[in-house]
Amino acid sequence: MRLILRVNGEEHRLEVEPRRLLADALREDLGLTGTHLGCEQGACGACTVLLDGGAVRSCLLFAVQAEGAEVTTVEALSPGGVLHPLQEAFRDHHALQCGFCTPGMLLTAVDLLARNPAPSAGEVREELSGNLCRCTGYQRIVAAVLDAAARLRGARPAAGAAAGAAAGWADHPPQP
């Protein structure tokens, strides 16, 4: 069937089977491989994208269900290579290791911060509890989301990267 998908501000015309999953349409038909597929059954959150601003599992939606909506994938967070404050904070706090869960974590956090610009650590944990990470232990992810929230509110300048670079550990800060 013919389908028009609006993704990251661009309209795409696709010919897909009705059973085509949104995740597969994004990855295989549009080449947007930043959306990761882990469990493919709604349990891990790696495939999270935004549908009209709300976080959804793209492995649990058919592509046709996204017609008429605005889909946002992780690729939209850094237009022209300029990192989103959340991405800067993840980098600065060493909140990713293999990075497999990271796109889902980022988009879940984008949704959270749009609804709640000043979440508590407990609220961040609650919101991210549906996203599984095998590497980080979550503490650094929570710290990164809280820091990004402060940066987005203007409460703290995005100076972590500069300070980290000056100290020589921007990408790999020392472990506690």
Ligand code: FES
């Ligand atoms: S791949 Fe969709 S929730 Fe795991």
Ligand code: FES
């Ligand atoms: S960074 Fe590896 S799964 Fe989260």
